[in-house]
Amino acid sequence: MKKNKTLLAFGAIGALLLTSCASGGDAEQSGDATGDDATQTVIFSTGTQFPPMGYVEGGDLIGFDIDLGNALAERAGVEVEWAESEFSQFLADVNSGRSNAVLGAMLDTPERQETLTWVDYLESGFQFFTMKDTADEHGISGIEDLCGLTVAASRNSTYAGSINDWSAENCDGDDITVLDTDGSPDALLQLRQGRAQAVMQTSEAIAYIASQDEKIMPVGDPITSAFYGIGFPKGDPMVEQFQTALEELIADGTYAEIAAEWGLDAQTVDQVTINLEGL
Secondary structure, three states: OOOEOOEEOHHHHHHHHHHHOOOOOOHHHHOOOOOOOOOOEEEEEEOOEEOOOEEEEOOEEEOHHHHHHHHHHHHHOOEEEEEEOOHHHHHHHHHHOOOOEEOOOOEOOHHHHOOEEEEEEEEEOEEEEEEHHHHHHHOOOOHHHHOOOEEEEEOOOOHHHHHHHHHHHHOOOOOOEEEEEOOHHHHHHHHHOOOOOEEEEEHHHHHHHHHHOOOEEEEOOOOOOEEEEEEEEOOOOHHHHHHHHHHHHHHHOHHHHHHHHOOOHHHOOOOOEEOOOOO
């Protein structure tokens, strides 16, 4: 796996933009070539606490998103910078010009399409998990056993809606209670401390967590299908550039190699879609 040491705090982004773009100083302008020999730069807002997609290890920014983003940028002929941000701020970063794209384990949804255009690059799904001791204590062996219990879920995600929809359809009035948390690490903390009996997370994140902690176990299969997307401002020419670059990486096998390196073989896409069209 490749390591990436380019991680910008937003306090430092202003300096980068001032030196890279004499005409204005926002991230959108930094992505425009200013001459025949100028190189475009894409600044991705990304997170650092969502393995295997993106996280910091030994001071290096690593993960599937990072390796794929670097490969896409190289294929598209642009420079890339990675800007650490809170997940809840990704869209605002792009809209305010602090970055000019999002690549950080963010799902393409109809609501987010109102703000950005998304190049879909990886399939995912929402799934429950718990701890083996908790499962024994509460008799959890399948998803239906979560009815009447409490499930922790990040308030910055769309997990709560999926939980409530599944509960309404399957729990016959003994509904699941959703405990909103300040992100996925907090959701796991609520499980460990007994305030919740399960957590909802994406399937690839659960696989990673379980690989690091033998006490963690998934509960049932994913209850939804979803797709991660790279978000660009509407009308940005980089949408087409990165769509083409991803198609080329799929065709030559590079995309599959990167996915395999991060244990995501089963979640790769065969075709590149924009805003979930055709899915």
